[in-house]
Amino acid sequence: MASILRIIAQRLALGILTLFVVSIVIFAAVNMLPGDFAQAILGQGATPEAIKAIREDLGLDQPPVTRYLQWLAGALQGDLGNSFAQANFASFAGTTATANSASVAAQLGPRFENTMFLAGVTAVIAVPFSIFLGILAALYRNSVFDRFTNIFTLSSISSPEFFLAYILILFLAVLNPLLPSLSNIYEGMDFGDRLTKTLLPALTLTLAVTAQLMRMTRAAIINLLASPYIEMARLKGMSPMRVIVKHALPNALAPIINVIALNLAYLITGVVVVEVVFVYPGIGQLFVDSVKIRDIPVVQACCLLFATAYILLNLTADIMSIISNPRLRHPK
Amino acid sequence: MTKVSRRGLLKTGAAASVLAATGVQVAAAPSRGGTLRLGLAGANTSDSWDSRTHSDSYMIMAGHGAVFDTLTEVAANGELVGELAESWEASPDAVTWTFKLRQGVTFHDGKAFGADDVIASLGMHTEEGAKSAAKPIVSAITEMKKLGEHEVQMTLKAGNADFPFLLSDYHLCMFPAGNIEASIAQGIGTGMYKVESFDPGVRTTLSRVDGHYKDGRAGWFDSIEIIAINDSSARMNALMTGQVDAVNRVDFKTEPLMKANPAVNIFEVTGNQHFTFPMLTNVAPFDNVNVRKALKHGVNRQELVDKILLGHGAVSNDNPIGPANQYFADDLPMNDYDPDKARHYLKEAGMDSLDIDLSASNAAFPGAVDAAQLYQASAKAGGININVVQEPADGYWSNVWLKKPWCACYWSGRATEDWMFSTAYESGVPWNDHFWENARFQELLLSARAELDSDKRRTQYHEMQALISSEGGTVIPMYANYVDAHSTKLTNSGTIGNVFQMDSSRFMERWWFA
Numbered sequence: 001m002a003s004i005l006r007i008i009a010q011r012l013a014l015g016i017l018t019l020f021v022v023s024i025v026i027f028a029a030v031n032m033l034p035g036d037f038a039q040a041i042l043g044q045g046a047t048p049e050a051i052k053a054i055r056e057d058l059g060l061d062q063p064p065v066t067r068y069l070q071w072l073a074g075a076l077q078g079d080l081g082n083s084f085a086q087a088n089f090a091s092f093a094g095t096t097a098t099a100n101s102a103s104v105a106a107q108l109g110p111r112f113e114n115t116m117f118l119a120g121v122t123a124v125i126a127v128p129f130s131i132f133l134g135i136l137a138a139l140y141r142n143s144v145f146d147r148f149t150n151i152f153t154l155s156s157i158s159s160p161e162f163f164l165a166y167i168l169i170l171f172l173a174v175l176n177p178l179l180p181s182l183s184n185i186y187e188g189m190d191f192g193d194r195l196t197k198t199l200l201p202a203l204t205l206t207l208a209v210t211a212q213l214m215r216m217t218r219a220a221i222i223n224l225l226a227s228p229y230i231e232m233a234r235l236k237g238m239s240p241m242r243v244i245v246k247h248a249l250p251n252a253l254a255p256i257i258n259v260i261a262l263n264l265a266y267l268i269t270g271v272v273v274v275e276v277v278f279v280y281p282g283i284g285q286l287f288v289d290s291v292k293i294r295d296i297p298v299v300q301a302c303c304l305l306f307a308t309a310y311i312l313l314n315l316t317a318d319i320m321s322i323i324s325n326p327r328l329r330h331p332k
Numbered sequence: 333m334t335k336v337s338r339r340g341l342l343k344t345g346a347a348a349s350v351l352a353a354t355g356v357q358v359a360a361a362p363s364r365g366g367t368l369r370l371g372l373a374g375a376n377t378s379d380s381w382d383s384r385t386h387s388d389s390y391m392i393m394a395g396h397g398a399v400f401d402t403l404t405e406v407a408a409n410g411e412l413v414g415e416l417a418e419s420w421e422a423s424p425d426a427v428t429w430t431f432k433l434r435q436g437v438t439f440h441d442g443k444a445f446g447a448d449d450v451i452a453s454l455g456m457h458t459e460e461g462a463k464s465a466a467k468p469i470v471s472a473i474t475e476m477k478k479l480g481e482h483e484v485q486m487t488l489k490a491g492n493a494d495f496p497f498l499l500s501d502y503h504l505c506m507f508p509a510g511n512i513e514a515s516i517a518q519g520i521g522t523g524m525y526k527v528e529s530f531d532p533g534v535r536t537t538l539s540r541v542d543g544h545y546k547d548g549r550a551g552w553f554d555s556i557e558i559i560a561i562n563d564s565s566a567r568m569n570a571l572m573t574g575q576v577d578a579v580n581r582v583d584f585k586t587e588p589l590m591k592a593n594p595a596v597n598i599f600e601v602t603g604n605q606h607f608t609f610p611m612l613t614n615v616a617p618f619d620n621v622n623v624r625k626a627l628k629h630g631v632n633r634q635e636l637v638d639k640i641l642l643g644h645g646a647v648s649n650d651n652p653i654g655p656a657n658q659y660f661a662d663d664l665p666m667n668d669y670d671p672d673k674a675r676h677y678l679k680e681a682g683m684d685s686l687d688i689d690l691s692a693s694n695a696a697f698p699g700a701v702d703a704a705q706l707y708q709a710s711a712k713a714g715g716i717n718i719n720v721v722q723e724p725a726d727g728y729w730s731n732v733w734l735k736k737p738w739c740a741c742y743w744s745g746r747a748t749e750d751w752m753f754s755t756a757y758e759s760g761v762p763w764n765d766h767f768w769e770n771a772r773f774q775e776l777l778l779s780a781r782a783e784l785d786s787d788k789r790r791t792q793y794h795e796m797q798a799l800i801s802s803e804g805g806t807v808i809p810m811y812a813n814y815v816d817a818h819s820t821k822l823t824n825s826g827t828i829g830n831v832f833q834m835d836s837s838r839f840m841e842r843w844w845f846a
Contacts, residue, residue, distance in 0.1 A: 035727030041378070043387070043729050047762055050463050051730075085378030107377070166565075173573045182371075182566070182575040184559050186535050276563045279570070281534045289377050289533070 004322060008315065015311040022307045023075070023300055027068050030296050036060055037084045040293040058084050071300065080104040080304075081297040083290075104301045108283065112305065114185060115282040118205070119267035121198050126206040126213065127260060133210070134217025134256075135249070139240055141222060149214065157211035165204045165277040172200060183278040201278045205271060209263045216259040220252035254321035261317030269306040366845040368553040368822075371567045371576035372834075375560030377533035381519040383505035384457060384464035389580055389833055392502050394536050394558055397837040399440075400505035400521035403431060403450065404496050406747060406836060408827040410656065412497055416445065416506055416522065426491035426782045433482040437545050439508045439515070440526040447478040452509035466503035468754075491782025493789065494748040501747075502837065524551035524841055533560050538840075552844030571596060571817055578818035578843075580833045584642040590817055600815045601830035602646050604654030604745020604752075606808050607697045609690065609707070610766040611738045613805035617688070618737060618766075621803050622681035625667075629677065630711035632669040633809045639706060640699040644813040650801045652752050654745050654811050656830045659793035664801050674714025685715040691732050695725035696740035697812070704740060707809075734765055741765060742812075747831055749793045750781050757800065766805030773799050821845055 038054035055061045059070070074081050083104050133153070137146045156164060173181035183197045221244055224230060233243045272284035283302060290298035322328045374388035383395050396402065405415035414420070417431045437445040457464040458471050475487040488495065498504075506522060507515045514520070519527035524546055525538035538556040559576060561567040564583040570576045572593055582590065582598060590596050611618035611627070618624060633647040646655070650667055653660050678686055692704035701722055708718040723732045723739070732739050746752035754761065758777060759769040773796055780792040800806075814833045823846040829836025835843070 033726060034724060035730060039727055039730040053463060083378075085376070169569060169573070173569075177573065180575055181573040182559065182561075182570045184535060186529075186531060277566055279559065279561050279563070279566050281531075286377060286533075293376075293378070295378075 004319060007322075008319065011311075011315045011318070015308070015315070018311060019304055019307055022303055023072070024068070026300055026303045027064070027071070027296065030291070030294060030299055031064050033291075033294065035294065037294045037296070041085070067296075071297065075300075075304075080108075080301045083107050083298050084295040085290075085293060085298075104297050107298065108286070108301055108305070110187060111281060111283045111286050114280065115268060115271075115284070117185075117194070118198055118201060118271070118280060118282060119264060121195065121202040122205040122209070122267055123260075123264060125202055126209050126263075129206065130210045130213035131217050131256065134214040135221065135244055137214065137218040138221035138225070138248075139244055141218070146218075153211035153214050156207040157209075161204060161208055161271075161273045162277050164207050165201070165274060168200055168204055168207075169277075172203075181278070183280040185281065198280070201271075201274050201280050204274050204278075205267060209266070212259055212263060213256070217252070217256050220255045221248045224248045224251055250324070253324040257320045257324065258317045261313040261320075265310045265313045268309045362552050362825075362844045363846075364552050364844070365554055368556045368578070368840065368843075368845075369576040370556065370558045370839070371561040371570045371579040372558055373562050373564065373567060373579075373581045375533045375562060379532040380516065381527075381530070382516045383503050383507075384462060384466065386502060387465065389837070390558070390560060392832065393580075393834060393837045393839065394538075395519075395521075396502035396505055397834075398525040398538055398556065398840045399519050399523040399527055400507075401523050402500050402502070402504050402506065403433075404500040405838075406497075406500050406829065406831050408825065408829040408835065408838070408842060410658070410829070410831075412500065415500070416450075417496075417499070420496050422493070422495070422784065424784070426488075426493045426495070426784055428485060428487050429495055430479070430483065430485045433484065434545060435482050437522050439522055440520045440541065441508065441511070441515075443508050443511070445506065445508075445522055446481045447484045448509040449506055450484050451476045451478060452512065453506045454504065456507070456512065457503070464503060466501055469498045469501060469504070490778075492750065493780075493782060493784050494750050497748045498751060502832075525556055528555075535559055546841070550838075550841040553840065556840055568817075571819065574819065577822055578816065578834070578839060580816045582815040582817045584644050584815070587642070587644070587815065595820050596817055597820055598815060598817045599828055599835075600644060600813050601828055602654070602811055602813050603656040603830040603832070604652075604743075604747075605812045605814065606648055606652060606654060606743055606745060607640075607700070607703070607810055607812060608652075608741045608743060608765075609704075609738060609807040609809070610733075610741050611805050611807070612736075612767055613769075614767040615737045617681070617683075617686065618805065620681045622677045623683075623686065624803070624805060626674045626677035626681065626686070626714065626716060627711070628667040628807055629670045629673040630714045630716050631707050631807060631809050632710040634669075635706055635710065636703055636809045640703045641810060641812055644815050646811045646813075648808045648811050650804060650806065650808045651797050652743060652745070652756065652800065652806070652808060653749050653793070653797055656745065656747075657749055657752075659749050659790050661794040661797040664798050667801065669710060671710075671713035671715075674711065674716060678715055685717060687717045687719065688738060689719045689721050689736070691721045691723045691736040691739040693723040693725045693728045693732065693740070695723075695728035696733075697742040700740040703809075734763075744832075749796070750777070753777055753796065754781075757804075768805035770799060770803065818843070 037058065038051040038060060042050055059067060071081060081104055133149055137149050140146050169181045172179045179200050180197055181200065183201050185194050185197050225248060230243060230247055233247050271282065272288055275282045275285045287302040290302065372390045372393060375390035376388065379391050381395060383400060386392050386395055401415045403415060403417040405413050407413045416434055416437060418434045420429055420431045422429050433447060433450065439445060454470050454476065456462060457466050472489050472492065473486050474489055477485040479485050508520060519530060524541055524544050526541050528537040528539050530536050536558040540551060540554050544551060561570055567579045568583055568586050568590060571579045572590065587598060591598055611624060613619055628650055637643065637645045637647055649664050651664065690704050690707065692700045694700050704720045708720050711718050733741055743756065746755060756763045756765060758764065759774050776792045776796050780789050783789045783792065814830065816834050822843050824843045829838060
């Protein structure tokens with residue numbers, strides 16, 4: 001047990017270092033993009049005076065290193081700063097940005113909740129579904145069912161997400177109006193409505209992640225089926241299903257958990273396209289909008305969030321595989 | 333078609349064209365009720381109720397179109413009518429304007445509307461450090477005097493016959509004096525609809541005000557939900573599947589598919605929005621008027637309308653004044669596509685052929701790069717070799733527009749001739765994106781501005797348009813239509829405004845459930 005705790009501590013420390021590096025890379029990258037917030041927000045209406053006024057208001061006239069250090073100092077104290085967009089509009093109104101209205105945290109919070117909700121619904125559908133498919137495919141391997149499942153999941157992972165989304169909209173919203181094509185969930189919506197509205201994007205994402213999960217399950221199980229202990233189990237006269245579920249699956253868990261963790265991280269960080277198609281107010285849309293207008297504090301916060309999600313989920317995956325494997329749990 | 337405006341003062345002949353939308357049923361009497369769900373593009377997470385910052389369709393419609401009012405309003409037929417102002421009068425030189433305000437109007441927080449609110453709300457735009465796009469309008473006012481609770485007198489730097497027209501601008505919304513900060517935060521105006529919830533860039537819900545001064549004339553929905561849908565396919569889908577009742581900015585490419593849906597109607601108007609190719613006339617070779625004329629004859633305008641706008645627009649004769657303007661001159665000699673004429677003018681300029689760069693990016697207008705390539709192909713026959721330079725969309729307005737000698741650009745147009753000209757054609761103004769200067773034009777501009785006689789103004793504005801069209805520094809091949817769509821459950825009076833998208837942004841006031 002002590003070793004697990006040590007691993008966790010080590011990985012968390014490394015994780016913090018990673019976050020630091022990520023923040024530098026992102027900051028540098030956004031600064032290298034042509035144009036800055038003032039130019040992006042003013043567009044055709046930009047005059048040199050207006051650009052200068054906005055830059056001064058937001059401190060964009062200072063050198064990048066100073067700005068980064070200022071941001072870092074704030075971030076270390078848990079203050080992710082104010083969104084440029086909100087701060088800029090507060091200054092329009094002649095007021096100073098208040099912590100509540102303009103802070104990046106306040107802006108990210110509800111969006112992140114929505115993203116987690118979508119990821120959660122998707123995971124609840126996709127994980128059991130793909131593991132079940134994987135087990136069946138392993139059980140009836142090389143049968144017509146196995147081939148069909150493989151072809152189906154591989155074609156769905158090979159299609160771009162927006163295409164899957166439109167296909168689902170066509171069949172489930174246009175031809176058979178079962179589900180709403182618009183997932184504009186908002187605060188204060190009751191859970192049932194929220195779930196209905198989230199179902200189409202969740203199904204789209206399910207199609208996108210099923211192939212990996214299902215094929216990993218199938219491969220891991222088939223790999224084990226050649227082992228002597230499985231043969232023993234078979235010789236005892238157990239049914240094939242029982243052999244797989246009781247004897248093969250527990251030993252195949254480590255790779256499956258790894259793939260699940262990676263896919264969950266993807267669900268949190270990479271579903272911009274699906275959000276756009278279904279107008280889902282998640283964090284991806286906010287992230288892309290912020291990059292467009294070079295709103296560095298929001299971009300930074302989003303990236304940190306994404307990096308944290310990857311680090312934590314990977315850590316969880318490693319810990320889970322250690323726990324699921326007695327040999328690693330009790331190292332000699 | 334000439335109508336005398338409400339006060340008869342401007343004798344504007346608000347001929348402002350209009351209308352004839354496709355497929356709008358002739359209306360029965362309006363009926364109250366229902367929740368309108370709009371899916372609108374042009375939303376941003378940085379949106380706020382500060383009308384000084386409004387620049388995109390979502391907030392223009394939610395602000396000026398529903399929650400807030402301005403002093404004057406352009407009616408669906410193009411006529412100028414009073415909104416919060418009941419009537420107005422000008423001194424003979426059009427310098428001093430007296431506005432009588434509507435009585436008994438209250439803000440959503442219960443405060444009564446009066447002269448102080450007008451002065452404070454207009455003052456917001458010239459405040460120290462304010463970045464309002466309407467600053468030029470308000471800074472032309474030298475003095476605002478309160479003559480009574482419901483009467484304001486404004487004195488201008490110089491006579492401007494269009495002044496009441498300018499006050500209909502969507503930036504010039506009325507806020508309650510002394511409480512402007514809070515009303516910007518919560519969206520407190522005098523409009524037909526008050527804010528129930530506002531999530532910038534995501535969703536806005538509004539409810540109908542009880543007992544409004546426009547009762548019986550406008551505002552038929554009980555409540556409104558505006559959903560931000562910036563992605564064009566998602567927006568079209570939302571209308572097709574009945575998730576929303578109307579959408580703006582119909583995608584030209586999917587328009588035929590939408591037309592095939594019996595539950596959806598497309599409505600389309602040609603307004604003043606135009607796409608341009610400004611040349612810097614202070615830079616060779618564009619300083620030569622014959623080169624400019626050659627280029628104007630080198631573009632196949634109809635082809636651009638057909639292929640770039642897919643027919644949703646009209647050919648423009650290098651004229652920034654559009655069909656939605658009162659004094660639009662549609663009888664100017666046409667700068668038609670004629671390679672021989674182009675060659676002829678090149679020869680006049682002492683050239684056999686011309687090699688030039690044209691900078692374009694789809695940031696200028698959708699399809700700008702394709703339009704530049706079509707231009708390249710059509711101009712070749714006239715001995716003009718255009719090299720299309722594809723510029724990055726990021727920073728286009730800062731790095732290319734006003735900097736590169738020839739580029740693509742767009743203008744949404746302005747409600748009045750003077751406003752358009754003084755924004756982009758007057759000598760020395762910052763957005764004169766072609767640096768064109770013409771003494772006669774300048775002289776006409778100043779005299780027409782203060783002219784109250786509409787026949788004289790018409791002659792002057794026609795001459796100015798002729799000057800721009802033949803000698804000006806901008807190639808304006810086309811006007812782009814405003815194309816929006818609604819469910820057949822909705823209907824309106826049969827007249828659709830063409831000042832802006834969605835019935836001049838007044839969709840929420842003017843339409844109802846049939």
